[in-house]
Amino acid sequence: MLRLEGISVAVDGRQILQDVNLHIKPGEVHVLFGPNGTGKSTLIGAIMGFARYTVTAGKIYFKGQDITHLPVDERARRGIGVMIQRPPTLRGLSVREMVQICGKNQVEVESLAEKMNMVDFLARGVNEGFSGGEIKRSELLQLMAQQPDFVMLDEPESGVDIENIAVVGQAANYILERGTRKNGQTIKRRRTDRQKSGLIITHTGHIMEYVPADIAHVMYQGTLSCSGNPQEMLACIHEKGYEECINCAL
Numbered sequence: 001m002l003r004l005e006g007i008s009v010a011v012d013g014r015q016i017l018q019d020v021n022l023h024i025k026p027g028e029v030h031v032l033f034g035p036n037g038t039g040k041s042t043l044i045g046a047i048m049g050f051a052r053y054t055v056t057a058g059k060i061y062f063k064g065q066d067i068t069h070l071p072v073d074e075r076a077r078r079g080i081g082v083m084i085q086r087p088p089t090l091r092g093l094s095v096r097e098m099v100q101i102c103g104k105n106q107v108e109v110e111s112l113a114e115k116m117n118m119v120d121f122l123a124r125g126v127n128e129g130f131s132g133g134e135i136k137r138s139e140l141l142q143l144m145a146q147q148p149d150f151v152m153l154d155e156p157e158s159g160v161d162i163e164n165i166a167v168v169g170q171a172a173n174y175i176l177e178r179g180t181r182k183n184g185q186t187i188k189r190r191r192t193d194r195q196k197s198g199l200i201i202t203h204t205g206h207i208m209e210y211v212p213a214d215i216a217h218v219m220y221q222g223t224l225s226c227s228g229n230p231q232e233m234l235a236c237i238h239e240k241g242y243e244e245c246i247n248c249a250l
């Protein structure tokens with residue numbers, strides 16, 4: 001689905017990422033751990049093609065096509081979606097209108113909003129006065145309408161209360177499991193059945209209680225330093241810290 005071949009990324013002339021290689025296959029969900037400021041958000045911004053991120057080396061392939069220099073709207077059209085940490089407030093554009101745009105006027109806005117506890121927000125401006133948790137739910141609502149084949153979530157559980165973390169997890173699974181059989185799924189079936197792919201940045205790993213992850217990576221000082229079993233890596237980071245965790249794996 002997504003393949004990064006040795007990409008390096010700069011922001012405002014400062015090199016943030018160096019030689020990142022990553023392969024996410026159809027149906028796989030990868031998680032990204034790492035200390036603050038190591039470049040995790042930069043990586044997903046570069047994959048989405050946001051203008052502030054300049055790919056200075058390497059290639060980004062999506063569904064086998066080189067998308068390294070495509071504009072962000074074309075990447076979205078090809079099936080990439082993202083939830084960033086701090087999306088802008090869009091005054092004058094209601095959540096309802098935004099969801100309709102994301103869904104190309106072909107989605108049932110009310111029914112999607114019900115799933116996200118967001119019916120009361122449909123008439124409000126996008127992110128206008130929203131709390132941190134409400135912003136996350138609103139972003140996921142837009143992604144559910146967009147129906148991307150590859151979704152990137154930047155700290156989806158951060159700022160979300162305990163009950164709504166389950167709602168966030170269900171929304172992520174709704175996106176990842178589009179086109180698969182829904183009834184009677186176990187966590188194991190979720191993993192084997194899903195056809196869409198994801199990359200999730202998380203510090204706590206709580207989202208993995210709802211969305212089973214296949215592979216975890218640690219981003220350290222601007223590069224992917226090691227990869228492995230998500231639960232084992234999380235336990236290792238808790239026990240030993242990032243630096244010792246990556247040294248141990250190497």
Ligand SMILES: Nc1ncnc2c1ncn2[C@@H]1O[C@H](COP(=O)(O)OP(=O)(O)OP(=O)(O)O)[C@@H](O)[C@H]1O
Pocket residue numbers: 011012014016034035036037038039040041042043
């Ligand atoms: N315009 C800029 N000029 C210089 N440095 C920048 C600029 N924008 C971002 N950076 C730096 O890039 C680095 C990587 O930022 P990024 O947001 O990708 O980190 P992160 O790993 O996602 O962190 P966190 O876990 O705190 O969200 C940070 O040190 C940040 O200060």
